[in-house]
Each structure stands twice: as C-alpha cells, then as structure tokens.
Amino acid sequence: xxxxxxxxxxxxxxxxxxxxxxxxxxxxxxxxxxxxxxxxxxxxxxxxxxxxxxxxxxxxxxxxxxxxxxxxxxxxxxxxxxxxxxxxxxxxxxxxxxxxxxxxxxxxxxxxxxxxxxxxxxxxxxxxxxxxxxxxxxxxxxxxxxxxxxxxxxxxxxxxxxxxxxxxxxxxxxxxxxxxxxxxxxxxxxxxxxxxxxxxxxxxxxxxxxxxxxxxxxxxxxxxxxxxxxxxxxxxxxxxxxxxxxxxxxxxxxxxxxx
Amino acid sequence: xxxxxxxxxxxxxxxxxxxxxxxxxxxxxxxxxxxxxxxxxxxxxxxxxxxxxxxxxxxxxxxxxxxxxxxxxxxxxxxxxxxxxxxxxxxxxxxxxxxxxxxxxxxxxxxxxxxxxxxxxxxxxxxxxxxxxxxxxxxxxxxxxxxxxxxxxxxxxxxxxxxxxxxxxxxxxxxxxxxxxxxxxxxxxxxxxxxxxxxxxxxxxxxxxxxxxxxxxxxxxxxxxxxxxxxxxxxxxxxxxxxxxxxxxxxxxxxxxxx
DNA sequence: ATGTTTGTTCCGTGACACGGAACAACGCGG
DNA sequence: CCGCGTTGTTCCGTGTCACGGAACAAACAT
Numbered sequence: 229x230x231x232x233x234x235x236x237x238x239x240x241x242x243x244x245x246x247x248x249x250x251x252x253x254x255x256x257x258x259x260x261x262x263x264x265x266x267x268x269x270x271x272x273x274x275x276x277x278x279x280x281x282x283x284x285x286x287x288x289x290x291x292x293x294x295x296x297x298x299x300x301x302x303x304x305x306x307x308x309x310x311x312x313x314x315x316x317x318x319x320x321x322x323x324x325x326x327x328x329x330x331x332x333x334x335x336x337x338x339x340x341x342x343x344x345x346x347x348x349x350x351x352x353x354x355x356x357x358x359x360x361x362x363x364x365x366x367x368x369x370x371x372x373x374x375x376x377x378x379x380x381x382x383x384x385x386x387x388x389x390x391x392x393x394x395x396x397x398x399x400x401x402x403x404x405x406x407x408x409x410x411x412x413x414x415x416x417x418x419x420x421x422x423x424x425x426x427x428x429x430x431x432x433x434x435x436x437x438x439x440x441x442x443x444x445x446x447x448x449x450x451x452x453x454x455x456x457x458x459x460x461x462x463x464x465x466x467x468x469x470x471x472x473x474x475x476x477x478x479x480x481x482x483x484x485x486x487x
Numbered sequence: 488x489x490x491x492x493x494x495x496x497x498x499x500x501x502x503x504x505x506x507x508x509x510x511x512x513x514x515x516x517x518x519x520x521x522x523x524x525x526x527x528x529x530x531x532x533x534x535x536x537x538x539x540x541x542x543x544x545x546x547x548x549x550x551x552x553x554x555x556x557x558x559x560x561x562x563x564x565x566x567x568x569x570x571x572x573x574x575x576x577x578x579x580x581x582x583x584x585x586x587x588x589x590x591x592x593x594x595x596x597x598x599x600x601x602x603x604x605x606x607x608x609x610x611x612x613x614x615x616x617x618x619x620x621x622x623x624x625x626x627x628x629x630x631x632x633x634x635x636x637x638x639x640x641x642x643x644x645x646x647x648x649x650x651x652x653x654x655x656x657x658x659x660x661x662x663x664x665x666x667x668x669x670x671x672x673x674x675x676x677x678x679x680x681x682x683x684x685x686x687x688x689x690x691x692x693x694x695x696x697x698x699x700x701x702x703x704x705x706x707x708x709x710x711x712x713x714x715x716x717x718x719x720x721x722x723x724x725x726x727x728x729x730x731x732x733x734x735x736x737x738x739x740x741x742x743x744x745x746x
Numbered sequence: 747a748t749g750t751t752t753g754t755t756c757c758g759t760g761a762c763a764c765g766g767a768a769c770a771a772c773g774c775g776g
Numbered sequence: 777c778c779g780c781g782t783t784g785t786t787c788c789g790t791g792t793c794a795c796g797g798a799a800c801a802a803a804c805a806t
Contacts, residue, residue, distance in 0.1 A: 229488050229793095230488065230489070230528050231528075232794095234532045244554035244555075244559065245556070246556070249752070250751080258796095259797080261797080264755095265794080265795085266489070266794095273489065275493075277557075285556065289551050291610070292496060292500065292609075293548045293552015293555075294549075294552060294607070294608045294609025296503075296543070296545065311573065311598055327546065337596075338570075339570055340567040349553045350553025351550070352550075488764095508783070508785095517765095518764085518766080519785090520764080520766080520787095521765060523784075523786095524765095540772095540784075
C-alpha cells in the first residue's frame with residue numbers, strides 16, 4: 229500500500245504538472261478505485277493537493293523535502309560561495325552531487341535572463357552530459373568511470389559525448405586541470421564550466437556556471453569557479469564550527485546492489 | 488497505514504535530525520515492530536535513509552519536494568529579484584508565503600555571514616513575529632486580521648508583539664506604507680524589513696531583508712525591498728516576457744470552473 | 747438526445763498489516 | 777568477563793481493512 233502511494237507520487241516526477249485521476253490510474257497501472265481512495269488519503273495528509281479534478285504535489289512534501297539533511301546541510305554551506313560566483317559572473321550557477329550514475333542538482337541560481345536548461349533543483353541528469361556531472365565522475369574513482377564507460381552513453385543533444393574514448397580523454401583532462409568543460413552537451417547554445425568540491429581526493433559535489441555559447445569566455449570564468457569550489461572544499465573540510473560534519477555528506481556508493 | 492507512515496515522517500519536522508527506532512516509536516506512539524516494518528518499507532522507497540541505527544529523511548523526498556508546483560514556480564520567478572535584493576544589500580534575504588496563520592519560507596539566501604535565525608526554507612513561523620509575516624497579514628483581508636487578533640499572540644523573543652492593540656496599529660502602518668518593519672521580534676539582535684508582493688490587492692508573498700541590529704539602516708533598505716517586491720509583483724501579473732511565464736508549465740490550457 | 751470518458755460509491759472477499767511476545771544484539775558498569 | 781538494561785529484530789495467529797470488479801453518476805463531446 230505504501231508502494232502504491234509511492235507509485236502515485238512518482239507520477240509527478242519529473243514533470244510535476246497536474247494530473248487527473250484517470251491519468252494517474254493509467255500511469256501507475258493501478259485500477260481507478262484504488263487510485264481514487266489512495267489519492268484521497270494523500271490529500272488528507274497534505275502529500276497531494278487537489279484543485280477541481282486535478283491533483284498536484286502538496287505543500288507537506290515541500291516542507292519535508294526541505295529538511296532532508298544531506299541536501300539541506302550542503303546547500304546551506306555552499307550558498308555563500310554560489311552567491312560569490314553569481315556575483316562574479318552574473319550567470320547561471322549550479323550545485324550538484326552524484327547519486328549513482330546521475331547528477332542531482334541541489335541548487336540553481338540565476339538572474340533575470342533565464343537559460344533554457346534541462347537542469348532542475350531536485351532533478352537528475354546523466355553524469356556524462358553536463359559539466360557538473362563530468363567533474364563529479366572524474367573524481368569518483370576509476371571503477372565508476374569504467375562502469376559508466378561500459379554502458380551506452382546517453383545524450384541530451386547532438387553534441388553530447390557518445391564516444392567512450394572521447395569521454396575518457398575528457399575525464400583525464402579534468403583530472404589534471406581540476407576543471408570540467410561542456411559545450412552544448414546538455415542544452416543547445418549553452419556552454420558550461422564546472423569545478424569539483426573535494427573531500428579528500430574524491431568529489432562530494434561540483435559547482436558550475438552556465439552561459440550562452442555566444443559569450444562563453446572560459447579564461448575569465450575558470451578562476452571564479454575554481455575559487456568558489458576550493459573555498460567550499462575548505463569549509464567542508466571542517467574548519468568552521470558553523471558547518472556540519474563531513475559524514476553527513478556521504479553520497480551513496482554506486483556498488484549498492486540492494487533492491 | 489499511510490497515516491502511520493505520515494506520523495513517522497512528521498517526526499522529522501522541524502528538527503530533521505536523525506532518529507533511532509525507539510525514538511520514533513516513542514514520538515509516534517506506535518509500537519516498535521510496527522515502526523520497524525514501516526521504516527524498512529520507507530527506506531526501500533527512498534523516503535527514509537538509514538545509516539547504522541539512525542533514520543534520516545531520504546533523497547526521494549527532496550526530489551519530490553522540489554517539484555511542488557506552487558512552491559517551485561513562485562520561487563523560480565522570484566529568484567532574480569531576490570538576487571537583485573541581495574546584491575543591493577548583501578544581507579540575508581527571505582521569500583515567504585502565507586499558509587493559514589503562519590508564514591512558510593520558500594527561499595532564504597545569504598552570504599558568508601550567517602545570521603542566527605529561526606527561519607528555515609520549508610519551515611513556518613507565526614505571522615505576527617516576523618516582518619514577512621506581518622506584511623502578508625496586513626494584506627490578507629480584515630477577517631484574517633481579526634481572527635489572528637482574537638487569539639493569544641505567540642512570541643519568539645521578549646520583543647515579539649503580544650499586545651493586540653499594538654499589532655493592529657503596526658498593521659495599519661504597514662497598509663499605508665507598504666513596508667513592514669520588525670526589530671528583534673523573531674531573533675535577538677536581528678532587525679528586518681519586508682514588502683508584500685501583490686496580486687490585485689492581496690499579498691501572495693512577501694520578501695524581506697534581515698540584518699544585524701547594529702547596522703540596521705531602514706532608509707537605505709526600504710527602497711531596495713520595495714523595488715524588488717514591486718518588480719516581482721509586475722512579473723507575476725503576467726506581463727513579463729523576460730522570464731518564463733507560469734503558463735509554460737501547464738501541459739494543457741484549462742478553464743477552472745470548479746469551486 | 748446519445749454515446750463516451752471520467753469520477754465516485756458499494757461491498758464481499760481475502761491478503762496482509764498488526765503488534766504482543768519471545769529472541770537477539772548491543773552498550774555499559776562492575 | 778559477565779550480568780543486565782536497552783534497543784533492534786523476528787515470528788506468527790488474529791482480525792482488519794485494503795482491494796478492485798461492477799454498477800452508478802457526472803461531465804463532457806458530437
């Protein structure tokens with residue numbers, strides 16, 4: 229029964245848009261009366277909201293989601309550095325962590341000019357298609373790299389890297405330079421540069437600046453991104469009593485075969 | 488059973504901190520085996536995580552919570568204005584909406600200097616104890632004001648307004664000035680100034696800047712807050728082609744005849 | 747008016763949630 | 777090292793409540 233409720237809620241990812249009863253029934257594969265009953269319960273609990281015939285995710289979920297410790301602590305600690313980076317570049321800033329073979333975005337800040345990007349807070353993208361993802365992958369251990377390279381590489385645009393050899397070279401360049409570049413691999417007309425945030429020798433996060441291709445000036449962005457990432461790394465290292473222990477930043481090891 | 492699962496998850500609000508099985512059992516009033524079974528299910532679904540004997544809110548909740556349409560759309564639209572405000576003041580910025588008789592914070596951005604505040608993203612505070620809350624209350628209709636005034640006024644600090652007459656006067660001042668002030672009513676040594684975001688003649692949100700009392704300069708902050716709030720109001724009104732309109736998030740157009 | 751899709755109610759059946767009890771795994775002080 | 781309180785886990789018989797087909801109602805479409 230919890231499982232069925234989860235099925236219903238998962239319908240709203242990633243589109244989030246409102247759904248009607250019969251759509252939910254179809255998408256979950258559950259019979260209509262079942263969805264009807266469960267959805268009513270979920271509304272009672274605040275997990276869903278209902279306006280007319282349409283169901284939406286409810287406010288309670290937002291409240292609980294904001295409390296998730298891993299996410300909240302890192303986001304909170306990183307925010308000042310993201311602000312610095314935004315102020316220095318006035319471009320779109322991302323903060324992401326690795327989860328399995330994907331990158332999950334914890335924060336995205338921008339000004340009035342809205343880039344059309346596939347990234348969303350709480351959403352995930354393939355590690356191989358974004359600057360943040362490649363920065364994370366390059367510093368997540370050789371086994372993960374091999375695992376990723378052994379599978380077909382997904383692509384978001386025609387520019388996404390699909391050749392394993394090319395990706396391997398790109399990762400090696402990232403490992404020596406500490407900087408990850410991406411040009412139109414996640415969205416057309418958008419380029420991106422990212423830097424990993426270290427805990428020891430592995431990346432616990434990465435942050436990036438995304439910019440319209442036309443005004444992509446890597447030489448100017450690179451120092452800013454690197455500076456912000458290193459500053460965050462240092463704070464996470466534990467100096468500050470204001471921040472939380474590193475243990476709370478552990479990402480799930482991809483060797484987790486349970487399930 | 489859903490209800491019991493919700494009880495368990497609600498244990499994590501607002502502290503969010505990790506809990507052990509027996510703590511959950513005690514706080515929910517559910518017998519231990521029941522909590523054990525439910526918690527295991529929740530972990531399987533990604534709603535909870537478990538590290539050793541401690542349960543935490545899971546990543547799935549963060550993902551779903553980020554998708555809640557009301558919250559996400561408003562936050563996304565407001566963000567550029569919050570950035571403007573931050574850049575102009577370099578102080579802590581809040582965005583909040585009203586939910587019942589409380590204010591819920593949708594966003595909070597700040598620099599390296601961290602104020603010690605009771606506000607948390609996704610968290611709620613009494614309408615009467617914060618600048619954002621009073622700004623919302625002042626423009627939410629007379630009935631709500633009376634409702635609030637008819638009950639005992641909660642307080643977060645010794646400076647919180649507890650005298651109904653004084654609060655009524657404060658609200659009237661807000662209504663004529665369009666600005667809401669607060670001094671140490673939510674946290675000691677912190678002052679705050681807020682402005683409502685309008686849709687028609689009622690406030691749909693409010694944004695504020697919080698600053699250490701020692702350097703509180705209302706005359707300089709007021710224009711910035713008002714400018715940002717008015718800018719956001721205008722964009723919400725629907726004109727703005729500069730940001731992506733809310734309508735782009737609807738899958739299909741509809742006319743809401745219900746209710 | 748008439749078919750079609752969507753939302754809701756009903757209810758008999760049976761799966762499975764329930765939680766007391768008993769057991770196992772700690773952590774601690776002696 | 778050993779007893780002892782605490783916490784976590786497994787077991788399983790009982791009874792409940794989730795389940796979903798079927799029938800009905802309401803909302804569109806034509």
